[in-house]
Amino acid sequence: MLPEFDLLQPRSLPEALEMLSAQRGGALPLAGGTNLVVDLRSGRRRPSLLVDISHLDELCAIRREGDRLVVGGGATIAQILDEPLIAEYAPSVREAARVFANPLVRNRATVGGNLVDGSPAANMPPPLLVLDAEVELSSRDGRRTMPLDDFLRGVRQTARRPDELLTAVRWAIPAPGSATAFYKVGLRKSDAIAVVAVAVLVEQDAAGVCRKARIALGSVAPRVIRAREAESALEGYPLTEERVAEAARLAAAATSPISDIRASAAYRRQVSESLVRRLLLAAREQG
Amino acid sequence: MYTAKPLPEVNLPPLRVVGKPLRRVDALGKTTGALVYAGDFSMPNMLHAKVFRSTQASARIRRLDVSRARALEGVVCVLTADDLPDAKLVTDMPGQTGQKQRKGSDAPVLAADRVRFAGEPIALVAAETLEQAERALELIEVEYEPLPGVFDPLEAMKPGAPVVYEPDNIVARWKIRKGDVEAGFAVADEIVENTFRVPFVDHAYLEPEAGVAWVDGRGVINIRVCTQVVEHFRSIARAVGVPHNKIHVQGTMLGGGFGGKEDITVEIFLALLAKHTRRPVKLVYTREESIQAHSKRHPFIITHRTGVKRNGRITAAEITMVSDAGAYPYLSPYVLLYATIASTGPYRVDNLKVDSVSVATNNPFTSAFRGFGAAQAAVAYEQQMDEIAKRLGLDRLEVRRVNYLKTGDRNTTGQVIRSAAWLEETATRVLEALGEKSEPPNEHVRIGQGFASYWQSYGRITWFHDTSRAWVGLELDGSAVIRCGVPDLGAGQVNSLCQITAEVLGVPLEEITIYSTDSALTPLAGTSTATRQLYMSGNAVYMAASNVRRVLLDRASKYFEEEPENLDLADGKVFVKSDPENALPLAELAGMCAADGLPLSNLALFRAPFTAKLDPENLRGDVFPDFTFGAHGVEVAVDTETGEVTLLKSVACHDVGRAINRAAVVGQIQGGSAQGIGYALMEEVQVKEGIIQTPSLSEYLIPTALDLPITQAFVLESGTGMGPFGAKGIGEPSLTPAAPAVANAVADALGVRIHSLPLTPEKVLAAVRGASEPESGEN
């Protein structure tokens, strides 16, 4: 049963920001509602006011700005899946959208909601983390940007202040010679929560030396994490099988998974290692 | 490579309507939304009900205080055990058979001083709005004194284990002693022994339990509800304390049952609240409440010890089965009986010892689920057959072929198989269609193929003395009416009855109206369970329609001055076979019959074979009317680094005797396959210390469209079944072989076997790495 709440439907972004700040933290933004409505029903959250931002067109655009891609905080997962720019420049982001929930949820669920919800199992953070994406947070008083890596804090915790909206996610289109990969293990082929999710990016020079490496893992720690030691172990070296295997070991060591009804911690750690190795080798071949 | 074994010649009479994939009579109402399901129904002045349930698996209720709930605005009625001194929920023998009920099969309708499982009902609330009813639940105060519980059937059998209910935790035992087992093992070349486990599973029907009840002007309590058994009106009457004829169950079209709506669900709660408030009351379970409140498929631990000759021939088998009955018996004894009799699989085993036991625990209660014990048995016997083949280095079909039952053979209890047993015919079709193994896409992936043969009874245990009734009548405009108590689970039960009537009376399918599923107004047809409705009510309708046909042809014979056998009925006409132009519309014939005072309707009763109850110490004799046989095969890709299993191909072949509506048969086969594949790969109600850890469909996973390849269905028709036109049953059988086929395919891919379902990525990865299996999900 839904608890009682008031619902405001702002006509513009400034109006939405105004409403949020007037409430001094008592209000929650409502985007697709695919997390929030579930939370309301279960009683996990009891806000007195919802500010519906799902119809604000200015939040939904996906566009290219010079060498950067910009995704509006209100862009839906379905939009990501259909957007040629994403297919061309961010295939791993597209892949994460492809294995996201089911078509009904993808039509409602937004990128902003996915990041702000702060779930360690969310699909979109791993591929965005390896792209060094930044999030833009807006409030009545102004705008700030920060790396996604700083934005994600812990289980359902982010750096967002209650009066802020996540208005955009931005990242630089990877340099030539770069390749990315993403894979999510769930307990079924669709509509499954990630048991382990891994994204990687590698940039190789003409000699096959790795110039840049990024590894992100989901569902293996209180937040989606970067495996920095593993990344450092690759940068400046050719991506040999041994080096990749060593990086995979380091990445698995960086995880701190729990055991739950879906899988044990040991399984999550083992599969983290296998997937990091597998995805790095796949990216190496594409680069 | 395998080639399909040629089919024996069968000469089935040509039919005009039966067998065709016609549009089902229920299709339009469902697709347009005109059909009103149980949860969609409302009445003026209606109250909304909720059930207050135990959060403890084993506890004494020290104090229960509903005064604050009663005082809440909008709350009209709160009932506890104090208000219902003698209300018992009879959990045995749904239906019409009039046989004595087992001792100890009762559960309290509302727990009085003790709760035995988490989810057990304690109080009922009816309020003006659903919100008020929900708020009232929060105001009910209860104090529990935890009692030691028992959560593992093996533990529950040990001396000193907490007793769930007196006298002990043994709910049922069955034994088979056949031939000389020791002598059989003595001549064996190899002895193969394995233990297999299957988990709790939820029915996960689309439609959770729901209903509305009201008391009418005659004082009759009407209950409009989704149920597989309208005959529960008798048990409901007993629980509520009114005569049988004061309860009227109006069954609705179901959004799935699968056995989960075979036991009473919301009916007694609704009847009690309607009786106490004298107002219409509605109760609809949420998905979460449904998972907590209704039965589960029994977990089983099954051990096979099989002696075999080098050529694969079985010389002896010793089988033990332990099932977890949960906190109340419900249908556990009968589920165990089915499992016991099916335990060998469709193979001739002359020296056989089976010991099975069902044990009470403080886990969720278990009862009927599509396959009814025979499905659990198949998971074990078909994996065992593959293990035997592996040990002997024999082909997997060959090991089965030398043991397959044939028509005329005696089964586990000595019952003679009378119908066609097309085991090799079905298995070879499945294997041929699977073809060569696909190439693995990369070195992490291994491909495996597996298949399973099976047998499954259709029709109820014959010592229940099962009957069904149906009424068929022709209207004066040539249209027809059927009245039959059959509940339709969504499987096409009512449509089949219409197609049979259309065939017999020559009335076009669109001109037939069926009234069904009403305990007072339609002749009682018995339960939609046990794959019995086509067999039982199909025969009853066939009899009733044939009796009407006789009257029509007799009258027409006077008109045409032709012998009745020279006349036929089709397309709304009676005509002379040798001169079809010489015809008369049925409306005119009906008018002539009416003018002569001839009966244009008939009420028929069909009886299954009746047998005596068997000796539980050694089951010997006939137990079932007949069996369906078939096979399922799959190809899987196993990712050896993540443990993920992907189904690449799925093929099923069943001898259905005769398909009444081919599209519905294929639908059953594909749906049953999906449920069986889910059973193999992902479905498990995880239970820890009696508490369900998978409380919603976000934790309890069933397959999605992306998990399932389209199952290619071969529908064979031997015409040898006991149903109308030689039909057998396919509702439950379609599920049975799918899970063991998947398990065998995964074992084929890995080269090692995982002995417990579901085959989660975690277990698969552990098997790949040769680690010991994680012991999750055993209790």
Ligand SMILES: Cc1cc2nc3c(=O)[nH]c(=O)nc-3n(C[C@H](O)[C@H](O)[C@H](O)COP(=O)(O)OP(=O)(O)OC[C@H]3O[C@@H](n4cnc5c(N)ncnc54)[C@H](O)[C@@H]3O)c2cc1C
């Ligand atoms: C059936 C189902 C399947 C799912 N499967 C997946 C899956 O496979 N992978 C996955 O990652 N997730 C999945 N989810 C979770 C959910 O769909 C996603 O997290 C989704 O992206 C949330 O977006 P939303 O727009 O619906 O957010 P909402 O539910 O509207 O909001 C979520 C939270 O974010 C806040 N919020 C939303 N937008 C903004 C914004 N622009 N600025 C500031 N705060 C904001 C809200 O206040 C709320 O706290 C699933 C959910 C369901 C119901």
